[in-house]
Amino acid sequence: xxxxxxxxxVNLPAVTGRRLVIALPLIWLAVFFFLPLVETxxxxxxxxxxxxxxYEPLWGIGDDGLFTNFTTGNYALLLQYWSxxxxxxxxxxxxxxxxxxxxxxxxxxxAWWIARSNEKWRTIxxxxxxxxxxxxxxxxxxxxxxxxxxxxxxxxxxxxxxxIDAPIQMMQTDFSIYMGMVLTYLPLMILPLYxxxxxxxxxxxxxxxxxxxxxxxxxxxxxxxLTLPGIIAGSLLVFIPAVGEFVIPALLGGPDQxxxxxxxxxxFFRNRDWPVASAIAMLLLAILTVPIIYARYQDGRDAVxxxxxxxxxxxx
Amino acid sequence: MAxxxxxxxxxxxxxDVVAVDDLSLDIEKGELFCLLGASGCGKSTLLRLLxxxxxxxxGVIEIDGQDMGGVAPANRPVxxxxxxxxxxxxxxxxxxIGYGLRRAGMRGTELxxxxxxxxxxxxxxxxxxxxxxxxxxxxxxxxxLARALARRPKLLLLDEPLAALDKKLREDTxxxxxxxxxxxxxxxxxxxxxxxxxxxxxxxxxxxxAGQLVQVDAPRRLYERPKSSFVADFLGTISFVDAVVASxxxxxITIGGDLNIxxxxxxxxxxxxxxxxxxRPEKIYLxxxxxxNVNEIEVVVEDLAYLxxxxxxxxxxxxxxxxxxxxxxxxxxxxxxxxxxxxxxxFDPQDxxxxxx
Numbered sequence: 001x002x003x004x005x006x007x008x009x010v011n012l013p014a015v016t017g018r019r020l021v022i023a024l025p026l027i028w029l030a031v032f033f034f035l036p037l038v039e040t041x042x043x044x045x046x047x048x049x050x051x052x053x054x055y056e057p058l059w060g061i062g063d064d065g066l067f068t069n070f071t072t073g074n075y076a077l078l079l080q081y082w083s084x085x086x087x088x089x090x091x092x093x094x095x096x097x098x099x100x101x102x103x104x105x106x107x108x109x110x111a112w113w114i115a116r117s118n119e120k121w122r123t124i125x126x127x128x129x130x131x132x133x134x135x136x137x138x139x140x141x142x143x144x145x146x147x148x149x150x151x152x153x154x155x156x157x158x159x160x161x162x163x164i165d166a167p168i169q170m171m172q173t174d175f176s177i178y179m180g181m182v183l184t185y186l187p188l189m190i191l192p193l194y195x196x197x198x199x200x201x202x203x204x205x206x207x208x209x210x211x212x213x214x215x216x217x218x219x220x221x222x223x224x225x226l227t228l229p230g231i232i233a234g235s236l237l238v239f240i241p242a243v244g245e246f247v248i249p250a251l252l253g254g255p256d257q258x259x260x261x262x263x264x265x266x267x268f269f270r271n272r273d274w275p276v277a278s279a280i281a282m283l284l285l286a287i288l289t290v291p292i293i294y295a296r297y298q299d300g301r302d303a304v305x306x307x308x309x310x311x312x313x314x315x316x
Numbered sequence: 317m318a319x320x321x322x323x324x325x326x327x328x329x330x331x332d333v334v335a336v337d338d339l340s341l342d343i344e345k346g347e348l349f350c351l352l353g354a355s356g357c358g359k360s361t362l363l364r365l366l367x368x369x370x371x372x373x374x375g376v377i378e379i380d381g382q383d384m385g386g387v388a389p390a391n392r393p394v395x396x397x398x399x400x401x402x403x404x405x406x407x408x409x410x411x412x413i414g415y416g417l418r419r420a421g422m423r424g425t426e427l428x429x430x431x432x433x434x435x436x437x438x439x440x441x442x443x444x445x446x447x448x449x450x451x452x453x454x455x456x457x458x459x460x461l462a463r464a465l466a467r468r469p470k471l472l473l474l475d476e477p478l479a480a481l482d483k484k485l486r487e488d489t490x491x492x493x494x495x496x497x498x499x500x501x502x503x504x505x506x507x508x509x510x511x512x513x514x515x516x517x518x519x520x521x522x523x524x525x526a527g528q529l530v531q532v533d534a535p536r537r538l539y540e541r542p543k544s545s546f547v548a549d550f551l552g553t554i555s556f557v558d559a560v561v562a563s564x565x566x567x568x569i570t571i572g573g574d575l576n577i578x579x580x581x582x583x584x585x586x587x588x589x590x591x592x593x594x595x596r597p598e599k600i601y602l603x604x605x606x607x608x609n610v611n612e613i614e615v616v617v618e619d620l621a622y623l624x625x626x627x628x629x630x631x632x633x634x635x636x637x638x639x640x641x642x643x644x645x646x647x648x649x650x651x652x653x654x655x656x657x658x659x660x661x662x663f664d665p666q667d668x669x670x671x672x673x
Contacts, residue, residue, distance in 0.1 A: 203402035211416030212390040
């Protein structure tokens with residue numbers, strides 16, 4: 001009896017503790033991610049109005065009982081004026097794609113180098129990678145403006161040393177946008193790459209070399225396939241937020257390139273057309289998540305195929 | 317004929333340690349050679365030097381008459397089997413074994429046939445489609461062996477090939493490895509810290525300590541005629557007696573003092589020279605009564621351990637000298653000596669090893 005009690009007392013907090021650990025992030029996600037998502041979805045099917053909030057409720061109970069304001073008009077509008085939205089969407093996806101690519105090209109050798117350095121250096125280098133995260137991203141963008149301006153640090157120094165005759169236009173160009181994007185998103189690419197590279201057994205490389213593999217062959221047949229999960233994870237981590245990036249193109253880019261983030265901002269705050277803005281957001285979300293979910297599904301199927309022949313227990 | 321592998325004054329210095337220290341060794345073609353030593357003695361470094369993963373700080377490595385200085389691992393007639401097997405986790409068994417062949421440009425049916433014959437050699441022909449994580453430890457070990465043999469190396473280097481297997485499997489695999497080596501005639505160099513493994517596998521064993529080869533010999537000679545107390549102590553169990561030569565007549569020496577031991581000896585040792593006598597436990601006989609043999613000493617049983625097939629004893633003489641001995645259980649109803657009982661040990665002068673270090 002006493003012993004049973006003891007067992008109960010020991011196990012009870014452990015179980016609730018475990019549940020609490022899982023429940024907290026779950027509640028967090030439900031409140032701050034899932035509910036807003038549902039709200040956005042609802043708003044995308046209503047019509048705008050003057051007032052607070054600036055949209056009709058999707059459904060409610062009025063004098064005549066239950067009423068709904070369900071409309072697919074916002075999506076129809078997007079389809080009708082698709083050419084107005086296609087440009088910014090294309091710009092955003094292009095920016096995100098090339099930012100991801102440039103980040104990958106820089107991050108891959110950096111992560112490799114960090115993973116292959118000795119333990120003491122590894123820690124220092126990782127801290128250096130993460131250090132920029134500790135300052136506000138806006139602050140970093142302004143610092144970059146200070147560097148790239150026509151009368152900024154680089155141009156001033158170039159003129160001073162006689163390397164250039166006139167200031168180079170770096171601000172409001174693709175160069176400045178990509179500088180800002182890479183500067184902001186590089187750690188998100190380095191960390192998942194580092195995580196797979198640190199687990200890559202150095203003996204595998206020796207084994208491949210011993211079996212006659214050249215440097216390029218070893219990279220193609222061993223290193224690349226084994227670091228692919230890191231490449232995918234890092235690319236998603238950079239690509240997804242980069243598509244919606246609003247601040248960097250606005251501050252560093254020129255006026256000619258309209259991004260999706262800017263369009264959303266305009267719809268929300270200038271036109272105060274929340275339903276259309278929500279519809280844009282939902283459509284963008286669908287375009288981005290469907291391929292990812294499909295890829296994950298494919299991954300899952302591969303993983304199932306890889307498990308050793310499970311012993312089938314036939315019923316009856 | 318020049319030896320197949322010749323190491324001449326090889327040294328390998330790392331930043332803080334000397335891993336291999338002025339080591340020379342010749343190995344003949346077709347030999348199964350074992351490098352045996354405690355961890356950190358430099359045996360694995362020596363293997364990596366042969367494979368070409370490291371280059372020696374000093375000295376020359378020749379394989380099949382060719383200087384290996386500056387030759388990349390891929391261009392050596394050598395393959396390496398890793399302790400953790402280093403199988404490529406994203407490739408099937410077939411692709412792992414075929415990796416080296418594909419790098420050599422082999423494709424199509426020729427490749428398939430070669431991989432197939434290798435799979436048969438290591439008895440894995442049913443499992444070619446599996447990934448490494450779907451295999452047992454023993455199966456993985458065989459894939460690693462097949463992969464290392466695929467390019468038909470003249471020399472195969474094996475780093476602790478059996479260390480990751482459990483004891484029962486290890487014993488079977490030892491014989492399998494020897495069979496494969498004899499079938500192919502490839503020269504094998506095996507690194508191990510397990511002396512039983514070395515004794516079973518090797519034609520010759522090189523015992524390493526602190527980056528140097530202490531003694532290179534056939535297993536039997538190493539065990540029965542070690543040249544130093546390090547080797548005598550490293551291989552198996554042994555009892556040492558510190559002694560001073562009382563007389564020597566080229567065939568035997570005698571020591572005086574309270575223990576009067578006579579030992580066979582080929583060397584001419586001066587009277588008064590300090591020597592160490594070493595006797596293996598199974599060469600010492602223990603009896604309840606005096607038998608009148610040479611080298612008979614009265615002892616008291618200090619400790620005993622019954623093993624079933626034999627009993628291990630630790631006995632002590634009146635002067636405090638310890639002997640470790642093992643007595644076979646020949647008749648089950650023998651009344652063995654027990655704790656604190658007095659008995660007599662004796663051993664043949666031929667079985668006493670005279671060490672001078």
